[in-house]
Amino acid sequence: MYSKLVIVLFVFVIFSFNLLVGQETSKPEWQQFRGNARDASAACSILIDSWIKKRPALVWKKKLGDGFSEVIIQQDKVFTMCSEKADSLSGMEFVIAMDAKTGNELWKTKVDSMFFDESGFGDGPRSTPALDGERIFSISSYGKLSAISIADGTIKWSIDFAKTYNSKLPRWAFCTSPLILRSALIVEVGGGESKAFASINKQTGEMNWIKGNAVPYYCSPAIAEINGITNLIFTSDSMLLSFDTEGNELWSFRMPMRYPTATPLFIAPNKVFVSSAGSKGGCLVEINDNKATEIFQTAAMKNHFSTSVHYNGYIYGYSNAAFRCISVEKGETKWTKRGLGKGTLIRVNNKLLVLSDKGVLKLVEANPEVYTEHGSLQVLNGKSWTAPSFGNGNVYVRNLTEIASYKIAD
Amino acid sequence: MELIKYLGIVILIVTLNVSGSMAQNLDEIIDKHIEAHGGADNWNKIDALKITGNFTGFSTVKNFTTIQKQPNLYRSNYSLGNFNVVLAFDGNSGWTIDPWFDVSFPRVLNTSEENVVKQKAEICSPFLNYKQKGYTVEYLGKEQVEGVDAIKLKLVRKNGRVETWYLNAETYLEYKQESIWDDFGYPTPQETFFDDFRKIGDIILPFYVERSFLIRNRMTEISSVEINPTVADGFFQMPASPEMKKFDFMSGKWAVKIEILEHRGWRTADSTSTTISIENNLLRMELAYENYIKYINQVSISYHTDSSRYVMTIYNSFDAKLNVYSGLFLNDTLAFKNSNSQKYSLIILNSDSFLIESSSSPDKGQSWRVNDKFYFTRIDE
Numbered sequence: 001m002y003s004k005l006v007i008v009l010f011v012f013v014i015f016s017f018n019l020l021v022g023q024e025t026s027k028p029e030w031q032q033f034r035g036n037a038r039d040a041s042a043a044c045s046i047l048i049d050s051w052i053k054k055r056p057a058l059v060w061k062k063k064l065g066d067g068f069s070e071v072i073i074q075q076d077k078v079f080t081m082c083s084e085k086a087d088s089l090s091g092m093e094f095v096i097a098m099d100a101k102t103g104n105e106l107w108k109t110k111v112d113s114m115f116f117d118e119s120g121f122g123d124g125p126r127s128t129p130a131l132d133g134e135r136i137f138s139i140s141s142y143g144k145l146s147a148i149s150i151a152d153g154t155i156k157w158s159i160d161f162a163k164t165y166n167s168k169l170p171r172w173a174f175c176t177s178p179l180i181l182r183s184a185l186i187v188e189v190g191g192g193e194s195k196a197f198a199s200i201n202k203q204t205g206e207m208n209w210i211k212g213n214a215v216p217y218y219c220s221p222a223i224a225e226i227n228g229i230t231n232l233i234f235t236s237d238s239m240l241l242s243f244d245t246e247g248n249e250l251w252s253f254r255m256p257m258r259y260p261t262a263t264p265l266f267i268a269p270n271k272v273f274v275s276s277a278g279s280k281g282g283c284l285v286e287i288n289d290n291k292a293t294e295i296f297q298t299a300a301m302k303n304h305f306s307t308s309v310h311y312n313g314y315i316y317g318y319s320n321a322a323f324r325c326i327s328v329e330k331g332e333t334k335w336t337k338r339g340l341g342k343g344t345l346i347r348v349n350n351k352l353l354v355l356s357d358k359g360v361l362k363l364v365e366a367n368p369e370v371y372t373e374h375g376s377l378q379v380l381n382g383k384s385w386t387a388p389s390f391g392n393g394n395v396y397v398r399n400l401t402e403i404a405s406y407k408i409a410d
Numbered sequence: 411m412e413l414i415k416y417l418g419i420v421i422l423i424v425t426l427n428v429s430g431s432m433a434q435n436l437d438e439i440i441d442k443h444i445e446a447h448g449g450a451d452n453w454n455k456i457d458a459l460k461i462t463g464n465f466t467g468f469s470t471v472k473n474f475t476t477i478q479k480q481p482n483l484y485r486s487n488y489s490l491g492n493f494n495v496v497l498a499f500d501g502n503s504g505w506t507i508d509p510w511f512d513v514s515f516p517r518v519l520n521t522s523e524e525n526v527v528k529q530k531a532e533i534c535s536p537f538l539n540y541k542q543k544g545y546t547v548e549y550l551g552k553e554q555v556e557g558v559d560a561i562k563l564k565l566v567r568k569n570g571r572v573e574t575w576y577l578n579a580e581t582y583l584e585y586k587q588e589s590i591w592d593d594f595g596y597p598t599p600q601e602t603f604f605d606d607f608r609k610i611g612d613i614i615l616p617f618y619v620e621r622s623f624l625i626r627n628r629m630t631e632i633s634s635v636e637i638n639p640t641v642a643d644g645f646f647q648m649p650a651s652p653e654m655k656k657f658d659f660m661s662g663k664w665a666v667k668i669e670i671l672e673h674r675g676w677r678t679a680d681s682t683s684t685t686i687s688i689e690n691n692l693l694r695m696e697l698a699y700e701n702y703i704k705y706i707n708q709v710s711i712s713y714h715t716d717s718s719r720y721v722m723t724i725y726n727s728f729d730a731k732l733n734v735y736s737g738l739f740l741n742d743t744l745a746f747k748n749s750n751s752q753k754y755s756l757i758i759l760n761s762d763s764f765l766i767e768s769s770s771s772p773d774k775g776q777s778w779r780v781n782d783k784f785y786f787t788r789i790d791e
Contacts, residue, residue: 120492121468277625279599304625321620321627322556336556338603338620342469342627357469383469 028074029391032130033177034263034346038223040309041347042390044409048351051363051375051408059394060103061404066114066124067093069138070177071398072131073391074150076100078405079136080398083114083124090114093125095138095148100392103405107153115141115173122383122400126175126218130185132202137185141173143216145187147205157205165191167216175261176220179232181245184208186223186232190216197221197234199247209247212236217259218305224266226287233264233272240264240274240285240292253292256280262303262317267310267328271295275303277320284331298331300324305385306344309352314368316352318343323354325368334368344387348409353395359384361397361406379404436549439561440537442582448613453534456480456613460636463617466629467491474630477639483646484531498646499524499531505648510594514715515651515691522597525571525590534613535584536565536573544568552579555586583607584616591623598623610635651691653713653720656739659761660686660693663789668699671781683789697784703728722746722754750775762788 027036034040050056069081078100085091091114097106116123129138135156136148143161148154161167161174167190179186185200189210196212214236222233224242231242231250238258242250260276267273267284272292275282281299285292301308301319308317313328321342325334343356351374352364359380365372384399393409444450458479465474465488472489485498493509496516504519504527511517519527529536540547550562553576560576567573573589584604591600600623604616617632650658663685670679679701686695693711698704706727714721714736722735735746735754742758753769768782 320622320625321629322622333556338556339605339618341466341629358466358471385469 028072028131028133030071030073030389030396031132032072032180033070033128033220034307034387035389038179038263039266039347040307040345040387041311042349044348044390044393046348046351046363046409048363048374051377055375055377056361056395056406056408059101059405059407061402062098062103063401064096064398064403065091065094066122066400067398068122068124068126068175068386068400069398070128070386071389071396071403072129072136073100073389073396074131074133075392077106077150078389078391078396079129079131079150080403081111081125081127081129081138081140085114085123089116091116091123093140095129095136095146095153097136097150097153098403100394100405103403109146109148109153109155111138111146111148111155111158112140112142112144117172121172122385124400126173127220128177130178130180132180135202137178137180137202139174139176139178139187142169143167143174143190145178145185145200145205147202159200159205161189161191161216165189165195165210167191167195170216170218172218174216175218176216179221179223181223181230181232184245186221188214188216188219188221188234190214196236197232197241197243199232199245211243211247211249212241218261219259220263222264222266222272224272224287225268226270227289229290231287233266235260235264235274240272242287242290242292251287251290251292253285253294256283256297260303261305262307265308265310265315267315271328273301273308273310273315273328275301275308275317277302277304281319282315282326282331284328296331298326300326300331300333304342306342306387309345309347311347311350311366312368314366316345316347316366318345323371325371327368335371337371342385344385346388346390348390353388353390353408355379355384355386355388355397357384358382359397359399361388361395363408377406379406436547436563439549439563439577439582440540440547443535443577443584444538446582446614447535447538448609450538452612453538456533457638458641459533460639461632462634463630463632465489466627466631469627477641477645478531478533479641479646480533482528482531482533484527485646486530497527497530498648499527500646500648503648504528515653515713516648518648518690520595522590522592522595525569525597526592528567528569528571529573529589536567537563537575540565550574558585560585581607583614591621593624593626611637613637648690650688651713654688654691654693657688657693657711659758660764660786661688662686664786665789666697666699667785667787668701669783669785670701671779676783684786720744720746724754747775753778 065082065084067082071078071080078098083093092110093112093114094108096108127139129136138146146158147156176188185202189198193213196214198210199208219235224231230245234241238255240253257276257278257280262275265273270287273284282301283297284295286295306318308315315326323337323340341357345352345354350366352366354362361379362376363374379397380399389396394405395408396405461476464471467490474488476486478484496507504524507516546566548564553562555576559579563575565573576586578585587602590597602621606618608617619630621628665683667681668679669676680699682699684695684697695709697707708725711722719736725732735748737746744756746754755767757765764786766784767780769778769780771778
């Protein structure tokens with residue numbers, strides 16, 4: 001009797017878990033832009049001794065066509081977006097699947113024409129795809145959303161934002177990354193009045209709802225669970241906007257800055273930090289009863305392309321090119337580390353993996369009292385603006401020319 | 411009444427003492443700052459510096475070379491994104507070759523840009539000999555900057571531009587500077603941080619300089635410094651564009667003989683002189699002569715990059731008409747036409763003489779007849 005009860009309970013737990021994550025066949029390690037919870041964090045013990053004594057082991061490194069997309073990870077596969085030039089004026093953008101252990105290509109699917117940046121800041125896709133166990137969802141530089149089978153790379157459906165919603169190509173192309181929410185895909189469409197932010201059925205590509213007023217910009221949507229309500233958070237010009245999962249606006253807030261690029265940073269239980277590289281810097285808002293109230297503004301954290309991370313009441317991030325820790329309580333600077341250039345970061349447990357724009361990866365203690373660096377390694381060559389990803393005990397890094405995997409944890 | 415007098419004297423003495431001690435403190439601070447850089451005597455021996463290293467802009471590391479010469483001459487070659495940029499100050503004005511502005515030839519800087527190059531052109535610290543340079547400095551107290559105890563100074567340059575400097579209170583070397591910088595022609599506030607001070611010969615320089623403004627981050631990492639290199643004359647002067655450089659030899663004074671074709675043949679109509687100047691990629695001369703009537707012609711030649719052709723304008727004061735001609739070089743002859751009926755040919759004879767011929771066509775360009783000849787011969791000065 002007792003053993004039957006255990007089995008029933010076990011089946012119930014497994015079933016509930018599957019419902020919660022949207023019937024996923026296997027839980028991805030790094031599901032989307034900024035990880036599974038979109039907070040740029042993972043739970044794992046990093047081998048600090050390896051950093052200090054031996055340095056992290058290179059698992060593999062491969063050449064990769066231009067692109068800024070992060071690497072996403074599901075068990076034994078990694079995925080990202082890249083491009084291939086046909087000549088100096090044309091080329092294609094792809095979603096690529098690679099073997100996580102070897103970096104060997106499994107499949108590569110064309111999704112759209114390649115974006116060329118005339119100023120020389122970097123060509124190719126910007127957005128990071130998202131995966132749900134069966135499919136991977138990508139947004140090309142020209143705004144084409146595609147659903148691709150993880151098994152074989154075939155395109156299941158696609159929506160061209162420009163053609164369907166008249167979304168205009170931004171100066172630096174479509175950059176925002178889709179957000180996975182159970183059976184829906186949350187995206188910035190940027191089609192203007194009433195066609196800005198959308199929830200799309202992952203399976204069919206049909207629109208669940210489309211709301212808001214915005215043109216495409218560079219700030220990806222964020223997700224926050226506030227007082228038991230799922231908040232889908234977007235920005236439009238100087239507005240910070242939240243919608244529930246049905247597309248009803250929950251609250252809005254006029255930010256002191258315009259057009260932040262960094263994604264709004266949710267700080268549980270009910271705060272959101274927004275930051276831009278302009279003179280205003282950052283702003284912390286608190287949400288109570290679906291009302292947003294400014295707690296403080298701070299010029300101490302001016303995120304450019306890189307979003308900060310939060311840990312235990314402190315925000316770690318790049319204030320332009322100063323790597324800095326500020327407090328959530330008052331926004332005051334706890335410490336500043338200069339000389340790293342610009343960069344990106346993620347958190348693994350209580351450690352920060354900080355990738356400089358010159359391709360140097362540093363292991364830094366997430367400690368507000370003092371900047372403590374455990375080690376540093378040149379993992380990529382050349383301009384590196386893409387944040388690292390973490391899964392299978394490995395850190396995955398990529399830039400405009402190459403992608404690599406380093407073993408840093410068991 | 412006596413008490414008020416007494417109090418007044420006390421206040422005056424205290425005020426004089428305080429301001430005297432502040433001035434003394436300021437001078438001491440600046441002396442220590444210059445000493446930390448190697449000392450005024452050693453810096454006064456520096457005529458020029460050639461600095462090379464890495465410059466990071468838009469997260470891309472490229473080489474740079476900068477040459478500075480006393481008192482404030484500056485020229486730097488560096489890369490920003492996909493473009494190679496030249497930035498220079500000739501002691502009076504700044505110029506650049508900056509493809510970010512969609513021009514590939516040298517141009518003068520605007521006020522915002524020139525403000526930047528003037529700051530860059532300062533050899534050593536601006537506090538060296540600051541009084542002789544007409545700068546003023548004010549002590550603003552002590553402040554913590556990112557955990558560093560710093561002495562805060564306000565520097566006002568001769569042109570009124572204000573900079574705030576933070577000297578490390580322990581080393582007296584600069585830690586941070588705030589001033590108005592420039593972002594593609596627009597003034598913008600910036601912060602600069604200095605680090606990695608190293609001794610080269612008898613002087614000390616920051617080998618790491620990091621500058622932030624708006625979303626920009628620029629890093630300068632010095633790898634070598636050559637003291638008192640040989641610098642060619644004119645190195646800091648703004649050159650003409652490659653196309654206009656062909657006219658360089660024409661700068662100066664010229665004797666001009668004007669010959670006119672008449673029924674009986676060629677006749678010398680007049681002999682005159684003119685001065686040709688080439689500035690900002692524009693050649694200009696005023697040619698005044700008489701041939702029964704008085705002509706005062708304003709002539710200019712420039713290069714039109716979009717059409718890849720030279721353009722000559724001639725303003726004729728007699729009939730108040732401005733005629734525009736365009737042309738190309740063929741060997742040593744530059745032929746300008748404004749239609750198929752009139753043509754000017756500039757023929758380079760040698761470095762001290764050239765000829766301009768004016769021709770007309772009776773048959774829409776099928777054949778040409780030379781009407782006037784202007785012989786230019788250099789006048790030795």
